[in-house]
Every structure is written in C-alpha cells, then in structure tokens.
Amino acid sequence: MTTSMTNSRIAETFEQVADLLEFQGSNPFRIRAYRNSARTIRDLPELISTILADKNRKLTEIDGIGKDLAQKCEQLVQEGALEQLQELREQIPSTVLDLLRIPDLGPKKAKVLYADLGITTLEQLRVACEEGQVRQLKGFASKTEQSILHGIEIAEQANQRIKWVKADEIAQRLVEHLRACASIQRLELAGSYRRGTETVGDLDVLVVSDKSDEVMDRFGDAPDIAQVIARGETKMSIRLTTGLSVDLRVVPKESFGAALQYFTGSKSHNVALRGMAKKQGLKINEYGVFRTENGKEKYVAGGEETDVYACLSLPLFPPELREARREFEWAAQDAVPRLIELSDIQGDLHVHTTATDGKASLEEMVAAAKSRGLSYLAITDHSQRVSMARGLNAERLLKQWQEIDRLNESLGPEFNIIKGLECDILESGPLDLPDDVLAQGDWIIASIHYGQNQSRQQITDRILGALENPFVSAIAHPTGRLINRREPYEVDMEQVLAAAKQHGKLLELNANPARLDLNDIHCAVAKAQGIPVVINTDAHSESGLDTMRYGVLQARRGGLTKESVANTRPWREVHKLIGAGKS
Ligand code: DGT
Ligand code: CA
Ligand code: CA
Ligand code: ZN
Numbered sequence: 001m002t003t004s005m006t007n008s009r010i011a012e013t014f015e016q017v018a019d020l021l022e023f024q025g026s027n028p029f030r031i032r033a034y035r036n037s038a039r040t041i042r043d044l045p046e047l048i049s050t051i052l053a054d055k056n057r058k059l060t061e062i063d064g065i066g067k068d069l070a071q072k073c074e075q076l077v078q079e080g081a082l083e084q085l086q087e088l089r090e091q092i093p094s095t096v097l098d099l100l101r102i103p104d105l106g107p108k109k110a111k112v113l114y115a116d117l118g119i120t121t122l123e124q125l126r127v128a129c130e131e132g133q134v135r136q137l138k139g140f141a142s143k144t145e146q147s148i149l150h151g152i153e154i155a156e157q158a159n160q161r162i163k164w165v166k167a168d169e170i171a172q173r174l175v176e177h178l179r180a181c182a183s184i185q186r187l188e189l190a191g192s193y194r195r196g197t198e199t200v201g202d203l204d205v206l207v208v209s210d211k212s213d214e215v216m217d218r219f220g221d222a223p224d225i226a227q228v229i230a231r232g233e234t235k236m237s238i239r240l241t242t243g244l245s246v247d248l249r250v251v252p253k254e255s256f257g258a259a260l261q262y263f264t265g266s267k268s269h270n271v272a273l274r275g276m277a278k279k280q281g282l283k284i285n286e287y288g289v290f291r292t293e294n295g296k297e298k299y300v301a302g303g304e305e306t307d308v309y310a311c312l313s314l315p316l317f318p319p320e321l322r323e324a325r326r327e328f329e330w331a332a333q334d335a336v337p338r339l340i341e342l343s344d345i346q347g348d349l350h351v352h353t354t355a356t357d358g359k360a361s362l363e364e365m366v367a368a369a370k371s372r373g374l375s376y377l378a379i380t381d382h383s384q385r386v387s388m389a390r391g392l393n394a395e396r397l398l399k400q401w402q403e404i405d406r407l408n409e410s411l412g413p414e415f416n417i418i419k420g421l422e423c424d425i426l427e428s429g430p431l432d433l434p435d436d437v438l439a440q441g442d443w444i445i446a447s448i449h450y451g452q453n454q455s456r457q458q459i460t461d462r463i464l465g466a467l468e469n470p471f472v473s474a475i476a477h478p479t480g481r482l483i484n485r486r487e488p489y490e491v492d493m494e495q496v497l498a499a500a501k502q503h504g505k506l507l508e509l510n511a512n513p514a515r516l517d518l519n520d521i522h523c524a525v526a527k528a529q530g531i532p533v534v535i536n537t538d539a540h541s542e543s544g545l546d547t548m549r550y551g552v553l554q555a556r557r558g559g560l561t562k563e564s565v566a567n568t569r570p571w572r573e574v575h576k577l578i579g580a581g582k583s
Contacts, residue, residue, distance in 0.1 A: 005049060005077045008235070011042035013082050014069075015230075019100055020088040022107035023114075033069065040064045041073070043233040047285065049077045093120045102151035103227035103239065112137055122152050154226055154243050161199035162244060163483050165513035165550060168193070170244060171203055173223055181218040183211035186256055190263035191247075194319045196553040198483055198516055203246040204263050212250035219248050255287045258302035261309070262286035268324035269317075276312055276328070284308065320556040325524075339556040342549050344568040347376035349443060350422065350476055350508065350536030351545070355400055356381040357389035359541040362403065362417075368542035370415055376571040378418035378443045379404060380476075383432035385424040386449055394437045397421060401441060416571045418443045422476055425462045427451035431469060438471035443578070445508065447476035448489065456490035463491060467499040473578040474506035474534055479517040493522060500531050504580045506566055509535045511551025523558020532566040532577060 018034035040062060041048060051057050052074060059070035076082055098121065099110040113119040116137055117128055128134050129149050135142040171189055178187060184207050188194075191204030209215045216236050220228055229237040229245060239245045251259040262270060262285065277284040282291055288302025289311045301307040306316045314331050318339055321327045330336045352358035353365055360368065362379060369377040379400065382391040392400065401419040408417050420443040424432040427450050431438070438444050446466035448459065466472050478496060479488035500507050507526055509518045518526065518533065526533050535551040537544055555565060562568045566577060 005080060007041050007044055007048055010048055010073055010076050011038040013076060013085055014038040014041070014072075017082070017085050017088065019097075019107050020085070020092060023092060023096065023100070023111050024088075025111060033064075033066070036064050037069050039232050042235055045287070048073050052077055095121045098122050098155060099125065101155040102148060103154060105148065105151060109139065112139065122155055126152050154239065154241060156243070160243065160484070161201050162242070163199055163513055164193070164196060164553070166242075167200035167203060167244070170224075170240065170242065174203070174205070174246065177222055178205070178207070178215075178218060181215055183209045183214040183218075185209055185253070188256075188260055190260055191265060194264050195266060195322055196320045196557055198519070198554070200244075202244060205246060205248045206256070206259055206263055207248065207250050208253050208256050209250050210252070215250055216248070222246070251286075253303060254299070255302050257304040257306070257308050258284070258288040259286045261305050264319050264322060266323050269322040269327070272324045272328060273312070273314075276314075280312060282311060284311075318556065320553070321559065323557075326559070337559050337561050340552055340560050340562050340565050340568065342552045344562045344565070345374070345535065345548055345552065346569065347374050347378070347416075347418075347567045347571060347574070348537050348539070348545060348548065349376075349378040349418065349420065349474070349534055349567055349574075350380050350445060350510070351377060351539040352381050352389075352422075353379060355396065356386070356391055357540060362400070363407070364542060365539070365545075366407070366411075366415070366417055368545055372545055374545075375414065376416040376418055378420035380420040380422040380443070380445055382449075383421060383423045385426060385432045391424070391432075392421070394433055397433070397437065398440065418571065420444065422447055423472070424449055425466050427454070427462075429462050429465050431466060431472070435469070435471060438469070441471070442575070443474075444469075444472050445474045445476040446472045448480055452480055452489045454490070456492060459489050460492040460495055463496050464499050467496070467503050467505050470582050472505065473582075474508050475500070476508045476536070477510040477512075477515050477517050477538070478507055478522075479519075481517055482514050483516065485514070488517065493525075497522075497525055497529060497531060500526075501529050504578075506532045506534045506578065509533050509551050509555055511535055511537045511547045511549075511554075513547060513550040516550065516554045518554075518558070520554060520557035523555055523560050527558065527560055527564045533560060533564060534566045534574075536567070 014034045015038045018031050021031050051059055059065050059073055060067060072082055096110065096114055099105060099113065100107060113125060117133060119125050119128055126149065129145045134140050134145045134148065171193055175187065178184060186208040188206045189203065190206050193200050193203055207215055212234060216231060219236055219238065222238060224241045225238050226241045227239045229239055234250050236248045237245055249259060274284055282289055289300045289308055290297045291300050301311050309316050315336055317327050317336065327336065348369060351365055353360065353362045366377055382389045384391040384393045404417045404419050419441045421441055423444055423446050425446050425448050426432055431446060448462060463475060466475060479491060481488035507518060509523060510516065523533060535555055537547045539545045566574050
C-alpha cells in the first residue's frame with residue numbers, strides 16, 4: 001500500500017480524468033461524477049487510505065462515491081496510479097493537456113481546436129490565432145482569439161519555476177491583500193517559499209478562519225489574478241497573470257501547526273518524519289498528531305508546529321533545513337546548527353561604483369553601507385579586461401586606492417573602506433593585473449567573466465591558478481550561473497574547494513538573487529571542510545546592498561552558521577584570516 005496517496009492526490013487524479021473525458025466528449029454525467037467526487041475527497045476530514053484499511057467500513061458510505069469510484073480509490077491507494085488515467089493519456093497527445101492550462105479555454109473548446117484544426121501544442125495554437133483561423137470555428141469569436149493569445153503566454157509561464165525573489169514580491173503583495181480580511185485569524189506562507197529554495201514552483205498559503213467562504217472570496221479577488229483553478233470547502237487554487245499559481249488552505253485552529261508543518265515540506269522531510277512517528281506509535285498528517293488508543297484515534301497535538309515536532313522529541317527545525325539531508329541526524333546529536341542571520345553580517349566585500357559599472361559613487365556607496373549598519377565595505381570595481389564596464393587599469397585603480405586612503409582618514413575608526421578589486425581571470429589563465437599592483441590592495445577577489453564556454457579542464461585550471469596567487473583572497477561567484485537564464489560554467493567544484501582549503505582562500509556566496517552561487521550544497525561542503533564563506537552583494541547601486549538577505553537565506557539552506565561566514569566578523573579579523581592565505 002502506498003502511503004503517499006493523499007486525498008488531494010486522489011482528487012487531483014480524478015480531476016485529470018474528468019478533464020480528459022470532457023476533452024473526449026464523454027457523457028457529461030460521468031464527468032460530473034468525477035468532479036464531484038474529487039471535491040468530496042479533497043475535503044474529507046479523514047484519509048481515504050484510513051477508511052480502506054478499516055474492515056468494518058466502506059468507501060461507498062461517503063456521499064457521492066459509488067461502487068466504481070470506490071474501486072478506483074482502492075486502486076490508487078494500492079498501486080499509486082490509475083490505469084484508466086494512463087489509458088486516457090495514451091489516447092490523447094500529452095501536449096493537448098497544455099491547452100487546458102489556458103485560462104478560460106476549457107476542455108470543450110480545446111476539443112474543437114484539436115478536432116477541427118489538429119492543434120496539439122500551444123505553439124500551433126498561437127499560429128492559428130495569429131492567422132485568424134480560430135475565429136472561424138463555431139463558438140469562437142475574434143475576441144476569444146485575443147484572450148487565447150494572452151492565455152498562451154500565461155500557460156507558457158506556468159511551466160516555469162520562478163526565482164525566490166520574485167515569489168517573495170508576489171507573496172508579500174498577496175499577504176497584504178489577505179490581511180485586510182477580518183475573518184483571517186492566522187496566516188502563514190508555507191511550501192518551498194518558506195524553505196527558501198532558489199526557485200519556487202507555486203505558493204502555498206495557510207489560513208486559520210472559521211469563515212472560509214469570506215477568506216476565499218477575498219482570495220479570489222487577489223491582485224493580478226488570472227483564473228480560479230479550483231475552489232472547494234477548505235482548499236482553493238488560483239493562477240496569477242504571471243503564471244504563478246497559489247494554493248490556499250483554510251484550517252481549524254487546532255490543525256494550524258500540523259498543516260504548517262505538512263505544507264512547508266519538503267516532501268522527503270515529511271516522509272521521513274512520518275516514518276519516525278510510526279515507529280513511536282503515532283500518526284502525523286496535516287490535521288495533527290494522533291495516537292491510537294483502544295482502537296480510537298486520539299488527537300495529541302497540532303495547534304503549533306513546535307508541538308508537532310516535540311511529540312517526536314524533535315526540535316523545531318528551521319524551514320531552510322527541512323530537506324531530509326542531515327537535519328534528523330543533527331537532531332539526534334542535539335547539534336542542529338544555529339543558522340546565520342542577516343543581523344550577523346558586519347561588512348560587504350564586493351561592490352561596484354561609478355568608476356566602473358556601478359550607479360553610485362564611492363562616497364555614496366560608503367554612506368549607504370553605513371546607514372545599513374555595516375562597519376566595513378570593500379570597493380571591488382572591475383579590472384581592465386571588462387571593457388564594457390570601463391574596467392580599471394593599474395593607474396586608475398591605484399588612484400582609487402589613494403582616494404580610499406584619504407576617505408578612511410576622514411571617516412575615523414568606526415568604518416573601514418577596504419581597498420579591493422574584482423580582478424578578472426583572463427581566458428588564457430593569468431590574472432588581469434600584475435602582482436605588484438595587486439599587492440598594494442587589501443582584498444582582491446578573482447572572477448571569470450569571459451571564456452565561460454571553455455572546457456571543464458580549462459575553466460577549473462583558471463580558477464585553480466587564481467587560488468594559487470598569494471594576493472587573491474577569494475573567488476567571486478564561483479560558478480557563474482544565472483538562475484533560469486544561464487547554466488553554471490563547467491567547473492570542477494571539488495577541486496576548487498580543495499584548492500581553496502589548501503591555500504587558505506575564501507569562497508564567495510554571491511547574494512544577487514539571480515546568482516546565489518555558491519549553491520546550498522556547495523555551502524554545506526565548504527562548511528564541512530572548514531573553508532570560510534563570504535556573503536557579498538556585488539551591489540551596483542545603493543539599493544543593491546539590500547540583496548544581502550537573499551545570500552543569507554541561501555547560506556542558511558546550506559546550514560551555515562555565524563562562525564562559518566567570514567564577514568560576520570570585524571574587518572581586522574577578516575584581515576587576519578586572509579593574511580594566512582597570503583603568506
Ligand atoms: P514547489 O511548489 O514545487 O516549489 O515545492 P513545494 O515544496 O512548495 O511543493 P508543493 O507546493 O507541491 O507542496 C507543498 C508542500 O506540501 C510540500 O513541500 C510537502 C507537502 N506535500 C504536498 N504533497 C505531498 C505528498 O504527496 N506527500 C507529502 N508527504 N507531502 C506533500
Ligand atoms: Ca509550493
Ligand atoms: Ca502547492
Ligand atoms: Zn562584481
């Protein structure tokens with residue numbers, strides 16, 4: 001029996017069956033039966049699998065579940081899949097399902113498009129709309145063509161996972177909208193968003209209310225809503241015009257903690273947790289923690305997340321660690337790391353100014369750093385190779401460093417401007433400026449901007465070469481990836497980490513929300529090997545300094561503590577740390 005077959009997965013399966021049947025033009029009563037049962041099952045307070053496991057009970061007791069559907073539930077729970085759905089999928093091209101994701105198109109119209117114009121993909125549909133073929137079909141007006149074209153964009157975007165930062169913007173706006181609803185007693189965002197993953201598939205919102213209708217009305221009126229995907233008693237899903245979908249669940253007070261735990265995930269963390277619960281004779285699901293006594297299930301906890309974990313003698317794990325990686329092992333040793341926080345950061349060691357491609361002057365960047373409570377800032381403009389950004393040659397660089405010396409004198413001891421440089425690692429291997437120049441600075445970070453398509457060996461060798469240079473203190477954005485836009489370049493991170501360790505160098509976690517390299521795994525490895533990570537914004541403007549929090553979030557996912565991050569220390573300690581790498 002597959003325990004992962006939740007009610008919501010059963011419901012989803014029935015909905016897909018209904019969609020496909022409707023697409024085929026099947027009997028409307030049959031289709032409605034699937035849709036109704038999907039709704040019923042989704043909102044059932046008990047798990048279908050629990051009822052099935054009880055010999056004294058039958059699924060057909062549930063209103064709206066006949067013999068046929070009861071049998072299908074059984075098959076789903078036992079085999080994890082439904083034969084009928086697989087058969088339907090074989091009969092209909094899978095891309096046709098993409099058509100169903102277009103807001104307001106629906107299976108009936110999709111069927112006409114397929115039958116009359118042979119359309120099976122979004123791209124074919126776009127062409128047909130643009131050529132005016134669609135308006136000639138029965139039931140389609142030219143206005144529909146316009147809205148289909150718009151809908152195609154939404155459907156295409158719906159395929160994509162969005163960057164965390166974008167999800168954050170949307171989530172904050174949505175929360176603000178929902179907060180205005182007086183019927184909401186508690187509200188929390190769950191899912192991958194809460195765990196701080198690099199990209200987010202959809203948002204999951206959890207609400208406590210005893211007026212779920214009012215909450216759902218408000219939710220259905222969300223800013224930038226494109227479509228209500230489904231609305232039930234306790235669950236509702238919408239799609240926004242950006243293509244992002246948002247799931248809302250309304251739960252009773254006593255289930256809030258359990259639901260928050262469940263819907264925060266990750267799935268694998270939950271699976272592991274359920275296994276542990278079982279061993280202790282407990283059952284844990286989105287409604288609470290239960291113990292069976294005298295054949296009766298007794299609610300033990302569920303109001304608060306802490307209580308749910310406490311039932312299993314576990315600590316309240318920071319959401320960022322809930323990936324079934326090492327958190328349970330740490331908990332067993334009472335060694336869950338105390339994760340780094342934004343307020344631990346004391347300085348930023350990678351920013352640009354108007355001398356190269358920054359938007360603010362040196363003085364403005366310093367003032368902005370001070371106003372954000374930092375006590376040091378390294379100015380690391382680009383070196384000459386980055387001609388697009390008017391990179392600095394030796395002469396301009398040394399002039400900038402003189403100016404920094406002057407400014408530092410006027411600033412007094414509370415704030416340090418660090419003479420830095422982001423020195424390019426040239427395509428052919430060497431650094432962009434000679435050692436005798438680099439030697440005059442305090443903080444040289446090396447990075448790759450050109451020749452990113454070179455072989456793994458070439459790129460790795462370039463970085464290893466930079467790590468051997470006595471004047472280089474860190475490698476900036478070590479993999480060069482841009483999330484959703486550019487893959488990391490080919491680089492052997494194992495070798496890079498080993499060389500950083502050997503030469504006493506630091507590795508940067510770039511806080512730019514599109515970069516975020518090191519990734520969480522790299523961070524964890526760096527920590528395990530004792531390589532200090534430095535979290536930098538790479539700010540090109542004053543507000544760029546505010547991206548530090550994205551870097552801190554990524555660091556937390558990697559299990560980094562205050563101690564494992566270099567720029568949580570005062571500059572003189574960082575200076576000592578890199579001094580070791582220079583000798
Ligand atoms: P996403 O949306 O793809 O970025 O990732 P999540 O983690 O937000 O996934 P989502 O939205 O599908 O579900 C939210 C959470 O709900 C997930 O992290 C764990 C929980 N969950 C959903 N479905 C299942 C399931 O079948 N089994 C278990 N154990 N947990 C589930
Ligand atoms: Ca999600
Ligand atoms: Ca979801
Ligand atoms: Zn930079």
